[in-house]
Amino acid sequence: NAGVMQNPRHLVRRRGQEARLRCSPMKGHSHVYWYRQLPEEGLKFMVYLQKENIIDESGMPKERFSAEFPKEGPSILRIQQVVRGDSAAYFCASSRGNNEQFFGPGTRLTVL
Amino acid sequence: RKEVEQDPGPFNVPEGATVAFNCTYSNSASQSFFWYRQDCRKEPKLLMSVYSSGNEDGRFTAQLNRASQYISLLIRDSKLSDSATYLCVVNTPDMRFGAGTRLTVKP
Helix, strand or coil: CCCCEEECCEEEECCCCCEEEEEECCCCCCEEEEEEECCCCCEEEEEEEECCEEEECCCCCCCCEEEECCCCCCEEEEECCCCHHHCEEEEEEEECCCCCCEECCCEEEEEC | CCCEEECCCCEEEECCCCEEEEEEECCCCCCCEEEEEECCCCCCEEEEECCCCCEEECCEEEEEECCCCEEEEEECCCCHHHCEEEEEEEECCCEEECCCEEEEEEC
């Protein structure tokens, strides 16, 4: 049973470009969460999604960031017009209902 | 008050020591509690769930105090390999992570 998959593992973008991060949840999990972790800091909740629905986006920056979890395919975290401050590790987690979350290996975004 | 709060540490202890972390939460209706471990530059991994009656897994003991709204993690006979950041997680009702407590076990 494959775990949570994230790709790419590393992503380099120049300022102003777009970044797309993908997350495939564990089989049987319909809940997906995205977190951001800046260097030497803790996990910061960004958004919680179920299939085709955003349940809680209270941690998402108001501009440039969006997330989706379509009926088919992975969840996508999209960052438009990236800036240096977006450089961080982005972790995705999935769960079966409101239970323990299982994390993917993360995508490390570097903005030059 | 933050939904989930932890002492960030760092805790620096010698091998063999016993160390305890606390985590307080604000939502008295919370029902699910967990401890995760995160190694440097890796994803968090579930360490153990926390049950109302308390539970133990080898050298690790987790307890819940509903009256005071905190959970605790006790590590006995600490090993070098226990060095990591320990995150508490509470449903509020969505799952929320504490900022983590950093532990370094030294020879």
